[in-house]
Amino acid sequence: MTGDRLVADIGGTNSRLGLARAGQLNTASVESFRNDDFASFDDVLVRYLSDREDAQIADAVIAVAGPVHSGRARLTNRDWHFDETQLSRSLGGRPVSLLNDLAALGQASVFLGLDSLNPVVSLDESPMDEAQALVVGIGTGFNVSPVVISKGRVAQLDVEYGHICLPADIATELSARFGAHASGFTTIEEVFSGRGYAALYALEQAMTAPEPDGDTALQTRVEQEFQFFYAGLLAVLTRNLMLAFLPRRGIFFAGGVARNLLSTPAKAAFVDIVQGPFALNAVGAVPVHNILDDAAALKGCAVYAR
Template sequence: MTGLRLAADVGGTNTRLGLARGGVLLADTVQSFRNDAFGSFAEVMDLYLQDAAPGGVEELAIAIAGPVTGATARLTNRDWHFDAAALSRHLNGAQVHLLNDLAALGQVCPHLQADCLDTVVAPASDAGGDGQRLVVGIGTGFNLSPVLDAGGQLQCLNVEYGHVSLPLDVAERLRSHVTKAGTFTTVEHLFSGRGHAAVRSHFPADDAGTQEFLGFYAHLLALLARNLMLAFLPAQGMYFAGAVARSILTSPARGLFAERFQQPFALDARIAAPVHVILDDAAALKGCAALRLPG
């Protein structure tokens, strides 16, 4: 028996694969593949395992950028489908577990070290909280996962928040600068790779236009984040992941985001949360490596 687990992070654009042992990702085994070169996840997996683990693996944990229903799943932004039973047979009986990619990040976010994070809004000195966190992914698509740490047991909820209607305050701000703003009807229509590009097209292509766009989009993101803070109360932190989130929150517009995000609420309660950007591209793989499989 190899004692190996294959950890997989499958997004709409790329698939990352790595081997894990004893709950720890083996960093020197991580490889990334462009999905356009393959017809299915199994094709990517087989190519990787030919050299990385010719003796096979005992377990497979896959973080998928799309809805997971029990033992089946599909990618939101690519016609790839996953069946745990079929993959198990393909791997000679290996135990297979499917989870949403944001849930995989939720498994690891409480344990990420400072060098894996960029803190945009620092925790308050008197921050308490009851173990609630929120992972927000903005890349090819949009989704999030609420994370609850209950006595050391992490519970990461599956959510398809990208298909929720755009909040009114975000839509009103969008209309102030963007013609045909009504085409952005859901959260993912606006906060995703294609939404980011569509809004960018409404600003001049020069440096000044870029800076204006970054500030505008950061303001939109701050409004969304405030809605998410009220909805999920992530007192232990809001963790952003994905190329779009990283491009905005590590840009000069991060200060504007922080200022807008920290405006007081019209409630008789102190509601606040630190905000971090996940910089570690292997974070979801680490979550798959650390995941406790049932049975």
Template sequence: MTGARLAADVGGTNTRLGLARDGVLLADTVQSYRNDGCSGFAEVMDRYLQGAAPEGVAEVAIAIAGPVTGSTARLTNRDWDFDAAALSQHLNGAQVHLLNDLAALGQACPHLGAECLDKVIAPAGDTGGDGQRLVAGIGTGFNLSPVLQAGGQVQCLNVEYGHVSLPLDVAEHLRSHVPEADAFATVENLFSGRGYAAVRAHFPEDDTGAQNFQAFYANLLALLARNLMLAFLPAQGVYFAGAVARSILASPARAVFAERFQQPFELDARITAPVHVILDDAAALKGCAALRLPA
């Protein structure tokens, strides 16, 4: 497999790996490993390469669920550190590139087919090719990856939007049912696994309570998405990822989200975007495969 690229998607619980050639992930090479019991990423990587590519690889692209600073990174929910130079030396000089997991999803977006996406709001026209997209990850935490495709190249910006103050319209709607709304000071306080659970606790445990909660949270999500639309103008599409986003947008409350999200803006009624949920568990690997590494 000389000349192949190793693509890796490292989360707090599992690491998924696969091989890629010419920007395309080889689906039959993808394997997943539990992180428990492993001392770090290098141990998981070596175990995979021993069977999948014992002769080594030329390149490595690693999507990491945590902050990436240049050539170093750290997992948010596990005590694992990453150093591109050390990994390159470990792999006999292979080129190693680290990127945030949402940036990897951003790299994948232009390459995801209809079978990889749940279409919540259909595009008004052709949204392929160059333009702006936005990936929003709502799971354990919250973050964004603004995506710009131009001239056949994809660029993903680094942001920390989860720590931005909660928008006023979202806070006001939250306060209508949650008296201690001031406790949700940032976007991530509300739009994350712990925020989801905290709001759910204010609704009865029965089926009616569950339905009312989903509709309420879908309204909150739509209000946030409208703010993101104005901030990033992702005319090529908004792509949601993460367990919280999937839970709400796969429920009957997706209709509530769609109705609120599509209300016209006073600023300009022409501001629109399709909305998708990423269903493909290998999407980050596909982004690592497609990534153009610096020369």
């Protein structure tokens, strides 16, 4: 393919667009737009291309923060719809591919360097010859993207993991801490997402310090204790994911929840639990990383092979 590939990462709040060639993202071409300023993605596309009339668009790969099926997609928190056929017409008949945003990160995970990752659990030996990895998105919602590398290509499965029932081991931890209040958390996403973290922390505050009266030391202690508890929950979930998907190449966290939590002292509690032995020897050691590169999804779109 000659010419530029238009790449886009469409989140619930912002849209980021850029140009790539031969699998390499041109970072100077990347521009971000607030979705509230536009009625549709088509308007964003027109705005971006209006300043790049000399771009030689050959095709487009667009990552969307929502489900993708049969060449169509929609954002989960905004009435924006995407259709590969319609978008192709808007681009003069150039081919267009839609990806889920986690799938785009899965494509990128194979190629991200150490400057784009923050190691949470490291191994003495590199697992880069392993074929399976897992991207775990914990942000507005929760989902995972299983990654399989075969003959130099990256393939993925479509899943909706956040909506399955909460595992019994995590439900038990919640019940022990919050009693009957824990019954309101029934799915993985209700616990492991931005809103899940906020809801549990509000419950923690209400039960631990209902009347802090401006006592900042007490508030800090409550927050730190909750971070350690939540990091333990995340570690238990991570071990479950290791068993379910055997991602020996690594687990890659995306989203602000894991990035922020695992940059606090609570990281030590997470690492201690995750590194515990498994009864099943087939699991082995799995490295864990936080994705720090905000352009990672664009890089995944750049390397995506149709």
